[in-house]
Amino acid sequence: MYGRVLVANRGEIAVRVFRTLRRLGVRSVAVHTAADAGALHVREADVAVLVPSYLDADAVLNAARDTGAEAIHPGYGFLAENSAFARACADAGVAFVGPPADAIDAMGDKIRAKRTVAAAGVPVVPGRDEPGLSDEELAIAALEVGLPVLLKPSAGGGGKGMRLVREAADLPEAIASARREATTAFGDDTLLAERYVENPRHIEIQVFADAHGDVVHLGERECSLQRRHQKIVEEAPSPLLDAATRARMGASAVAAARSVGYVGAGTVEYIVSADRPGEYFFMEMNTRLQVEHPVTEMAVRPGVDLVELQLRVAAGEPLPFAQEAIGFHGHAVEARVYAEDPARGFLPTGGRVLALTEPLGLHVRVDSGLDTGTDVGGAYDPMLAKVIAWGADRAEALRRLDRALAGYTLLGVPTNVAFLRALLTHPDVVAGRLDTGLVERALDDLTADSGVPADVHAAAALHRMAALETPDPDPWAIPDGWRPGGPAWTRWLVAPAGAPPVEVAVRGRAHDALVRVGDAEPVAASLRSPAVLTYAGRTSAFAAVRDGDVLWLGRDGHTWALTEHVPSDERGGGAATGDGVLRSPMPGTVLAVKVSEGETVAEGQAVVVVEAMKMEHTVTAPVAGTVTSLTARPGAQVALDAVLAVIEED
Numbered sequence: 290m291y292g293r294v295l296v297a298n299r300g301e302i303a304v305r306v307f308r309t310l311r312r313l314g315v316r317s318v319a320v321h322t323a324a325d326a327g328a329l330h331v332r333e334a335d336v337a338v339l340v341p342s343y344l345d346a347d348a349v350l351n352a353a354r355d356t357g358a359e360a361i362h363p364g365y366g367f368l369a370e371n372s373a374f375a376r377a378c379a380d381a382g383v384a385f386v387g388p389p390a391d392a393i394d395a396m397g398d399k400i401r402a403k404r405t406v407a408a409a410g411v412p413v414v415p416g417r418d419e420p421g422l423s424d425e426e427l428a429i430a431a432l433e434v435g436l437p438v439l440l441k442p443s444a445g446g447g448g449k450g451m452r453l454v455r456e457a458a459d460l461p462e463a464i465a466s467a468r469r470e471a472t473t474a475f476g477d478d479t480l481l482a483e484r485y486v487e488n489p490r491h492i493e494i495q496v497f498a499d500a501h502g503d504v505v506h507l508g509e510r511e512c513s514l515q516r517r518h519q520k521i522v523e524e525a526p527s528p529l530l531d532a533a534t535r536a537r538m539g540a541s542a543v544a545a546a547r548s549v550g551y552v553g554a555g556t557v558e559y560i561v562s563a564d565r566p567g568e569y570f571f572m573e574m575n576t577r578l579q580v581e582h583p584v585t586e587m588a589v590r591p592g593v594d595l596v597e598l599q600l601r602v603a604a605g606e607p608l609p610f611a612q613e614a615i616g617f618h619g620h621a622v623e624a625r626v627y628a629e630d631p632a633r634g635f636l637p638t639g640g641r642v643l644a645l646t647e648p649l650g651l652h653v654r655v656d657s658g659l660d661t662g663t664d665v666g667g668a669y670d671p672m673l674a675k676v677i678a679w680g681a682d683r684a685e686a687l688r689r690l691d692r693a694l695a696g697y698t699l700l701g702v703p704t705n706v707a708f709l710r711a712l713l714t715h716p717d718v719v720a721g722r723l724d725t726g727l728v729e730r731a732l733d734d735l736t737a738d739s740g741v742p743a744d745v746h747a748a749a750a751l752h753r754m755a756a757l758e759t760p761d762p763d764p765w766a767i768p769d770g771w772r773p774g775g776p777a778w779t780r781w782l783v784a785p786a787g788a789p790p791v792e793v794a795v796r797g798r799a800h801d802a803l804v805r806v807g808d809a810e811p812v813a814a815s816l817r818s819p820a821v822l823t824y825a826g827r828t829s830a831f832a833a834v835r836d837g838d839v840l841w842l843g844r845d846g847h848t849w850a851l852t853e854h855v856p857s858d859e860r861g862g863g864a865a866t867g868d869g870v871l872r873s874p875m876p877g878t879v880l881a882v883k884v885s886e887g888e889t890v891a892e893g894q895a896v897v898v899v900e901a902m903k904m905e906h907t908v909t910a911p912v913a914g915t916v917t918s919l920t921a922r923p924g925a926q927v928a929l930d931a932v933l934a935v936i937e938e939d
């Protein structure tokens with residue numbers, strides 16, 4: 290085993306690898322950018338080294354040399370599947386905790402990977418994968434494969450750059466958009482076209498190989514619950530497969546790994562028809578540790594730490610078990626916590642972590658790189674943490690994960706936690722009727738919002754009153770509208786983010802009041818420290834923190850950001866935003882401006898393309914008219930809701 294290992298990554302995966310290194314008694318080295326100097330992964334390491342970028346291979350190698358690290362664990366993303374970096378490590382005499390560079394090359398190019406595994410007898414999706422196809426040739430190839438067709442970047446993974454095309458007329462724009470995103474994400478705009486399998490399920494096999502020729506699989510993970518071709522919830526084992534199909538898919542994955550001389554941890558991904566589970570096709574092989582590896586660790590027997598196994602195999606040790614010793618014990622489910630807004634098309638969010646409570650409990654695990662004070666911006670992937678739960682069976686694992694998410698509170702950054710809870714209790718998910726389109730079909734139901742609950746409005750108004758109250762018994766010192774004739778109503782405005790303000794009238798003090806929310810009848814309410822509300826006879830506890838003019842409240846996985854509450858008679862009028870004002874749907878970078886000032890545009894016409902976290906979003910004209918103002922400029926950084934353009938309606 291190595292004495293010192295550098296982790297060339299950040300966030301939750303770096304913290305997770307450090308946890309294993311600490312248990313093994315191995316010294317750890319972190320790298321970090323200037324912006325991440327105070328990050329949790331920096332504090333978790335024994336030594337931390339500043340680098341210009343996590344993608345700067347020379348700086349990372351120099352950090353390894355300077356600190357005496359014998360090995361580099363790349364995690365996932367950044368340099369994890371960079372064959373040039375793997376070769377540079379070998380040349381420098383530093384072990385790369387991953388597969389050989391030739392295996393990364395073979396599987397990193399989807400076209401070459403399909404041909405390699407097909408030669409080994411692994412079934413592949415019908416398609417066209419000739420390199421160097423022009424846009425016109427690719428469109429013709431797509432039509433030959435047959436619509437619907439999936440356009441995929443040859444390089445990279447994670448769903449970035451993928452486009453599903455159902456109509457021939459949509460091919461030119463889909464090809465152009467996919468090439469742009471592939472270039473941004475991977476530096477390579479080569480695309481391939483594959484037949485789109487209707488009602489597909491995404492099932493992957495975890496494989497492990499040592500340097501002595503032994504290869505095993507550790508069963509499958511079901512990853513069909515996705516948005517934008519990226520995973521949200523994963524589980525092991527799959528509720529679809531029987532033992533015979535699992536064995537056949539596992540043997541196929543082992544053959545794929547052997548075909549490229551694989552060593553270390555890898556994942557072979559398959560697309561499986563929900564209607565015909567016995568039919569499966571190779572999609573790609575990820576030559577690294579997967580984000581969802583904890584579900585395998587929690588559900589497979591014998592118990593295994595995949596990071597430890599990576600380190601031991603990289604150090605030349607043989608695999609400690611044979612295929613016949615591996616099986617499943619119970620069920621594990623993982624949910625990814627993202628900084629995103631599901632109700633707005635899963636657009637990235639951001640902010641500063643003001644308060645954080647991560648769930649603890651029997652058979653519950655949280656992999657996280659967060660801490661109070663962490664700044665979440667648009668420079669990196671929006672995944673913040675993973676919550677994983679184990680159960681004796683699938684139903685118990687789902688229930689346990691739902692309860693764990695109910696106890697997950699992050700204030701200051703909007704997340705998808707409430708959405709995850711809704712997804713886990715969806716009837717099709719509970720029944721195991723999964724496919725990669727389920728989230729999209731059920732999105733309206735999953736994001737249905739009946740508005741901010743009345744007790745949340747009440748809690749916000751009472752929280753503000755409690756902050757203003759003093760122990761002074763003088764009735765004139767109490768902000769409750771007291772008059773010589775008795776208590777009167779004090780009116781406040783509570784303005785939830787993205788929703789119209791609601792007037793909340795309060796009579797009394799925060800610990801003993803009548804509260805009227807909007808036009809509803811008054812209700813007896815009380816707020817006691819720190820944020821325990823009794824409203825209409827029901828008591829519930831909130832997490833609460835104030836950040837300037839915004840009060841954040843959290844409960845049961847839901848969070849609400851409420852603006853500073855001011856007496857309603859003090860409010861002033863504000864200019865309303867016209868229908869022709871285009872605002873940025875997310876914090877990010879202006880990728881393209883497709884119109885010019887003075888130009889006449891049609892309703893729905895593309896105006897500006899904004900990119901954040903390697904994801905594009907096209908902002909279109911809400912009305913037909915003339916572009917009277919155009920503030921967006923290619924390459925400019927924009928904030929959430931920043932004005933991009935103004936269109937005067939015809």
